[in-house]
């Protein structure tokens with residue numbers, strides 16, 4: 548699968564590297580320097596290259612949106628037409644200081660994003676785990692007891708693509724329902740971040756849902 552990374556920072560760089568290692572063709576884009584994108588592509592040890600947001604998005608089977616909330620409009624403008632495109636977003640609608648959600652309760656970042664690109668097939672995924680745990684989860688993927696990863700969206704086909712990539716990254720996908728459920732998953736992401744960054748165990752934290760009684 549061809550995957551375009553829009554935002555090659557903590558999340559985009561690691562997920563792009565993981566997708567390339569899992570056998571996908573990855574284009575890293577949207578960093579402040581081209582050298583960083585070239586370096587990431589070189590280090591990914593798979594089919595990876597550096598490109599512009601437009602090159603990353605056009606022709607991609609899936610696009611990962613991984614920028615700060617304040618950069619969303621800029622990266623979308625640079626990416627061009629995303630009609631029909633599967634857009635996975637890990638972006639949380641955080642304020643400049645990353646202390647609070649600026650959209651919550653009655654909407655979510657994922658829904659606001661979908662309103663900006665109504666012809667795209669938006670799925671909220673990978674937003675509920677810290678970047679620090681991603682390589683560890685990927686490296687442990689052959690072990691039993693994979694961590695969960697919630698995702699939500701309104702397009703069944705796009706959700707299938709998301710579930711596949713979530714599995715490729717070493718998580719067990721948990722379908723949380725339609726995109727409006729991002730109103731719950733986004734605050735949940737802040738809980739995970741609280742435990743990861745303010746707890747005593749360090750940021751390499753994932754979570755796992757288990758069902759009992761059957």
Ligand SMILES: NC(=O)c1ccc[n+]([C@@H]2O[C@H](COP(=O)([O-])OP(=O)(O)OC[C@H]3O[C@@H](n4cnc5c(N)ncnc54)[C@H](OP(=O)(O)O)[C@@H]3O)[C@@H](O)[C@H]2O)c1
Nearest residue numbers: 555556557558577578579613614615637638639674677678
């Ligand atoms: N970090 C986490 O653990 C985590 C977990 C869950 C969700 N999230 C969400 O995921 C999204 C991405 O987070 P992140 O931590 O990966 O962010 P980040 O490390 O700040 O990465 C953002 C990317 O955007 C690029 N960028 C910023 N300003 C730019 C500009 N003016 N022109 C071009 N590129 C620019 C950065 O370039 P450089 O590479 O040059 O800095 C970087 O590649 C955010 O919405 C965040 O809330 C993050």
